[in-house]
Amino acid sequence: MHKLSLGLLLSLSLFSQTKAQQLPAYAFKNVTIHTHDGKSIEKASIVWRNGSITDYGTKVSIPFDAKVTDGGDSLHIYPGFIDGFSEMAAPDEKPNTDRVEKPGEPPYDRSGIQPERIPSASADFSKKDVKDAQKEGFTSALIGLKGLMLPGQLDFFHLGGKDAQSNLLVSSLGQKGAFKNTRNVYPSTLMGTMYLFRQLWENASALQIKQQSYESNPTKNDNPGRDLTLEALYPVINKKQPLYFQADDKESIERILKLKKELGFDLVLVSAKEAFRYTDLLKKEKVPVLVSFDFPGKPDWKVKEEKAEKAAKEAKKDSTNAKTDSTIAKKVEKEVPADIIAFRAKQMSAYNDFVKNTKTLLDAGLNPGFSSIGLKWADFSKNIESMIEAGMTENELVSVLTENTAKVLGLSNQTGKIENGYLADFAVFTKPFTAKKAKLLQRVVKGEVYELN
Amino acid sequence: MNLTRKDELMNFKMKTKQTALFIGFLFVFGMMVNVASAQKKGSVLIKNATVITITNGDMEGTDILVKDGIIAEIGKNLKAPKGAEVVDATGKFVMPGIIDAHSHLAITNGVNEWTNPVTAEVSMEDVIDPNDVGMYAALAGGVTSIHVMHGSANVIGGQGETIKLRYGADQEGLKFSEAPRTIKFALGENPTRVHGQGFNVQPRSRMGVEQIVRQTFDAAIDYKAKRDAYMEEFAKWNKRKKGDQPNPVAKNIRYDVINDIIAGKVLVHCHSYRADEIGMLMRVFKDYGVENYTFQHVLEGFKVAPELAKHKAHASTFSDWWAYKFEVYYASAYNAAIMNKYGVVTSINSDSEELIRHLNHEAAKVVKYGGVTDNEALMMITLNPAKQLGIDKYVGSIEKGKQADLGIWSAHPLSIYAICEQTFVDGTSYFNKANDPADMRLVISPEDDYELVVSAGRNNDSCMEGVFEVLGEQTHSHE
Numbered sequence: 066m067h068k069l070s071l072g073l074l075l076s077l078s079l080f081s082q083t084k085a086q087q088l089p090a091y092a093f094k095n096v097t098i099h100t101h102d103g104k105s106i107e108k109a110s111i112v113w114r115n116g117s118i119t120d121y122g123t124k125v126s127i128p129f130d131a132k133v134t135d136g137g138d139s140l141h142i143y144p145g146f147i148d149g150f151s152e153m154a155a156p157d158e159k160p161n162t163d164r165v166e167k168p169g170e171p172p173y174d175r176s177g178i179q180p181e182r183i184p185s186a187s188a189d190f191s192k193k194d195v196k197d198a199q200k201e202g203f204t205s206a207l208i209g210l211k212g213l214m215l216p217g218q219l220d221f222f223h224l225g226g227k228d229a230q231s232n233l234l235v236s237s238l239g240q241k242g243a244f245k246n247t248r249n250v251y252p253s254t255l256m257g258t259m260y261l262f263r264q265l266w267e268n269a270s271a272l273q274i275k276q277q278s279y280e281s282n283p284t285k286n287d288n289p290g291r292d293l294t295l296e297a298l299y300p301v302i303n304k305k306q307p308l309y310f311q312a313d314d315k316e317s318i319e320r321i322l323k324l325k326k327e328l329g330f331d332l333v334l335v336s337a338k339e340a341f342r343y344t345d346l347l348k349k350e351k352v353p354v355l356v357s358f359d360f361p362g363k364p365d366w367k368v369k370e371e372k373a374e375k376a377a378k379e380a381k382k383d384s385t386n387a388k389t390d391s392t393i394a395k396k397v398e399k400e401v402p403a404d405i406i407a408f409r410a411k412q413m414s415a416y417n418d419f420v421k422n423t424k425t426l427l428d429a430g431l432n433p434g435f436s437s438i439g440l441k442w443a444d445f446s447k448n449i450e451s452m453i454e455a456g457m458t459e460n461e462l463v464s465v466l467t468e469n470t471a472k473v474l475g476l477s478n479q480t481g482k483i484e485n486g487y488l489a490d491f492a493v494f495t496k497p498f499t500a501k502k503a504k505l506l507q508r509v510v511k512g513e514v515y516e517l518n
Numbered sequence: 519m520n521l522t523r524k525d526e527l528m529n530f531k532m533k534t535k536q537t538a539l540f541i542g543f544l545f546v547f548g549m550m551v552n553v554a555s556a557q558k559k560g561s562v563l564i565k566n567a568t569v570i571t572i573t574n575g576d577m578e579g580t581d582i583l584v585k586d587g588i589i590a591e592i593g594k595n596l597k598a599p600k601g602a603e604v605v606d607a608t609g610k611f612v613m614p615g616i617i618d619a620h621s622h623l624a625i626t627n628g629v630n631e632w633t634n635p636v637t638a639e640v641s642m643e644d645v646i647d648p649n650d651v652g653m654y655a656a657l658a659g660g661v662t663s664i665h666v667m668h669g670s671a672n673v674i675g676g677q678g679e680t681i682k683l684r685y686g687a688d689q690e691g692l693k694f695s696e697a698p699r700t701i702k703f704a705l706g707e708n709p710t711r712v713h714g715q716g717f718n719v720q721p722r723s724r725m726g727v728e729q730i731v732r733q734t735f736d737a738a739i740d741y742k743a744k745r746d747a748y749m750e751e752f753a754k755w756n757k758r759k760k761g762d763q764p765n766p767v768a769k770n771i772r773y774d775v776i777n778d779i780i781a782g783k784v785l786v787h788c789h790s791y792r793a794d795e796i797g798m799l800m801r802v803f804k805d806y807g808v809e810n811y812t813f814q815h816v817l818e819g820f821k822v823a824p825e826l827a828k829h830k831a832h833a834s835t836f837s838d839w840w841a842y843k844f845e846v847y848y849a850s851a852y853n854a855a856i857m858n859k860y861g862v863v864t865s866i867n868s869d870s871e872e873l874i875r876h877l878n879h880e881a882a883k884v885v886k887y888g889g890v891t892d893n894e895a896l897m898m899i900t901l902n903p904a905k906q907l908g909i910d911k912y913v914g915s916i917e918k919g920k921q922a923d924l925g926i927w928s929a930h931p932l933s934i935y936a937i938c939e940q941t942f943v944d945g946t947s948y949f950n951k952a953n954d955p956a957d958m959r960l961v962i963s964p965e966d967d968y969e970l971v972v973s974a975g976r977n978n979d980s981c982m983e984g985v986f987e988v989l990g991e992q993t994h995s996h997e
Contacts, residue, residue: 164717166717167634167717167719168633168634168717168719169633169634169635169636169637169719170634244627246627246628249633250633251631251633251634252631252633253628253630253631253632253633253984254627254628254629254630254631254640254645254984255626255627255628255644255645256627256628256631256640256641256642256644256645256668256676257628257631257633257637257640259640259641259644259645260639260640260641260644260771263771264639264770264771264772267768267769267770267771268768270766270768271766271767271768271769272768274763274765274766275765275766277763278762278763278765281762282762285762286762286765287765289765315688316626316646316647316648316649316688316689319688319689319690320644323644361963361964361965362964362965363964364964364965404955404956404957404968405968407955407957408957408962408968411962412962412963412964412966413964415961415962415963415964416964419964
């Protein structure tokens with residue numbers, strides 16, 4: 066993984082050396098720059114060329130050839146948001162439910178074992194989810210294909226144009242995994258899935274040794290042949306590539322930690338909606354987390370209660386109605402039995418735990434990154450609002466969406482920050498992005514400016 | 519009964535306003551969960567009860583002293599050490615915690631990996647659901663340990679897990695750590711129907727079932743020879759690291775489990791009904807040297823009781839449950855009593871999240887229909903299932919040095935009027951009728967309604983769970 070990204074960086078810098086003077090520079094001036102670590106620089110400028118930031122701050126000399134946009138002190142520039150684990154450009158796949166001859170011995174792909182698949186071969190950047198993510202200020206994403214237990218590799222893309230190959234930034238950053246099984250062939254259960262992870266590791270490890278012996282002495286040793294599916298697991302088995310694994314509830318997190326301990330792979334925990342129950346263990350095991358901003362909705366009764374309260378408040382202004390409304394409210398309250406009151410208290414505490422999940426992980430020093438998995442993009446800003454209500458700050462949010470995510474992906478030397486030499490990926494808002502009525506105006510992706518209409 | 523401090527707190531709060539009630543409730547609930555997840559080994563003195571020891575008769579007016587989860591003393595006028603809880607059980611009966619040798623409670627996502635006739639590699643250990651409120655209902659019926667089993671769709675099914683009902687503990691915390699490993703086998707209609715009838719895969723007949731067992735055992739023995747030879751070669755190479763690494767024989771998890779069965783490390787629990795197939799498996803096991811196994815259901819066990827005894831095979835059956843499919847039409851409520859009379863270690867199981875709540879009634883039926891003694895009947899839900907699960911050194915009777923898994927009952931547990939009042943696991947109270955909140959769910963989703971409770975019943979946790987929908991059949995017979 067690191068070799069790959071380093072190679073890419075090298076080729077990028079070579080590119081900039083040879084062609085640097087041919088491409089014009091771009092700049093914003095009179096803008097507020099928000100850095101990944103929560104600082105804001107007012108009346109600042111930022112300059113980029115060839116897809117990389119060349120200068121930023123208050124004392125910047127803008128090159129003569131730069132195409133300059135004057136922000137008029139009203140634009141806010143953030144490092145482009147990074148989605149650390151997503152299926153946004155993954156084509157929809159119809160599950161294959163045809164009967165197989167022996168349901169106990171299906172081909173790999175029917176069991177959902179497809180680690181050799183590569184997203185860049187089939188990713189579709191015209192999908193609605195991609196557009197929705199772009200509208201929220203995302204400029205790059207780690208994308209995997211849809212599927213079951215091992216649906217394929219994870220490629221890191223810019224969210225620029227519609228062409229997958231030109232968006233591709235780093236390929237094969239990790240393997241994608243989940244406790245997901247089919248119904249009509251092996252594994253049809255969670256216990257079957259647990260076993261298959263173990264047996265795949267055994268089979269791939271054995272094949273790897275056989276292939277090595279053959280390569281070292283082909284005339285003496287038997288040729289074990291090839292198995293592209295098992296071979297695709299070698300990097301994870303050899304700890305050259307992490308397994309990005311989706312797990313939400315407490316028991317699923319326990320199960321993947323158990324497999325990690327048994328099989329010894331590097332794990333990135335993804336989605337992790339109940340990770341708040343496991344902060345100590347995750348810290349001890351040094352498991353990086355990409356947390357989903359998806360969480361259960363507020364209980365129905367609470368939503369109703371809040372509506373009623375709001376209505377009552379408004380009615381209070383009209384003094385004639387105030388009395389009748391408050392007596393009705395009291396009556397309703399009296400009818401709720403004690404066990405339901407107790408239940409509701411537990412429900413609210415559960416709801417708060419889920420909303421505060423990201424904050425709890427931050428406070429525990431786990432530095433979680435972001436994953437959009439499970440999240441409907443329509444809920445993104447609404448959920449951010451709830452998280453801020455529950456005590457999260459904008460600075461914390463920015464660090465989760467930028468630097469933390471870049472760190473978890475092992476790309477913090479090239480993206481996730483506004484820093485000279487870093488990728489020119491920004492989001493340009495009309496106000497601080499969590500402020501009310503803040504609007505995304507432009508995205509800069511790999512130095513290219515995309516207007517938002 | 520004496521109220522504990524927790525109970526008193528609860529009672530006090532009940533008399534106050536609703537708001538105070540729910541704060542109190544949460545407090546008590548929180549304390550209970552904390553205690554449970556820390557897996558506290560409790561210390562308690564139960565005073566002046568009729569103690570049903572199972573192994574040493576019934577002892578009236580007797581105290582049981584529990585220290586750190588272990589029964590320290592049984593006798594009269596025992597004194598509680600400092601800080602130990604004291605429970606006055608005057609007029610009440612104390613019996614060992616009930617053990618259910620056949621349960622499908624507390625399983626996540628699938629009871630049956632039905633897709634292959636042999637799935638020895640899968641294990642309930644991986645998929646325990648610690649949040650199943652059914653465990654609390656079982657505790658309320660005096661149950662303290664259950665054998666969580668794979669379903670019966672396959673000739674050789676998955677491994678089981680024996681757990682203690684430390685409700686509130688996590689997956690690891692529920693494990694009965696001293697219990698040996700177990701595995702489910704299944705004969706007859708279920709595997710022939712699923713694999714033969716459903717997919718035209720062997721076995722299609724009872725003959726095929728026998729051959730699946732033999733073929734699998736032979737293949738496992740063959741694999742072991744190759745794997746052992748490789749491991750030996752590897753060990754030699756590993757010392758000097760000279761030359762090429764020997765070509766590996768990959769570890770085969772499925773066959774490793776089969777070899778562990780042959781080595782006596784995994785106890786077989788075999789779903790069975792008919793006498794002929796019971797006889798068949800005993801012959802097969804004799805050929806491969808497998809001992810210490812248990813027939814589950816074993817409805818025609820009474821026809822081969824002497825043979826069962828001769829092979830030292832155990833039997834775990836229903837009291838009076840039959841005629842739910844063709845191979846089960848020939849059955850008798852006297853089955854358990856007859857097998858017991860021939861010296862077969864016999865237990866009564868539930869195989870149901872409803873029946874598990876009153877296994878004492880099921881045991882009582884064996885007194886009614888087979889005329890066994892009260893003690894023999896209670897043994898069928900305590901010491902005998904403990905033997906079948908290989909945990910009788912630790913639980914199953916009230917003896918000094920055994921783990922303090924106990925139930926306090928309002929009357930003799932075989933009485934239809936008896937109510938379980940308190941259940942202890944490792945000396946810690948996990949159920950107390952005096953403090954029994956309506957809602958004992960451990961995990962509550964913000965989106966669930968209060969009324970949403972998983973319904974209990976025989977059809978809901980059947981041995982064939984998950985199979986018929988795939989086969990596209992409408993029938994939902996239990997077994």
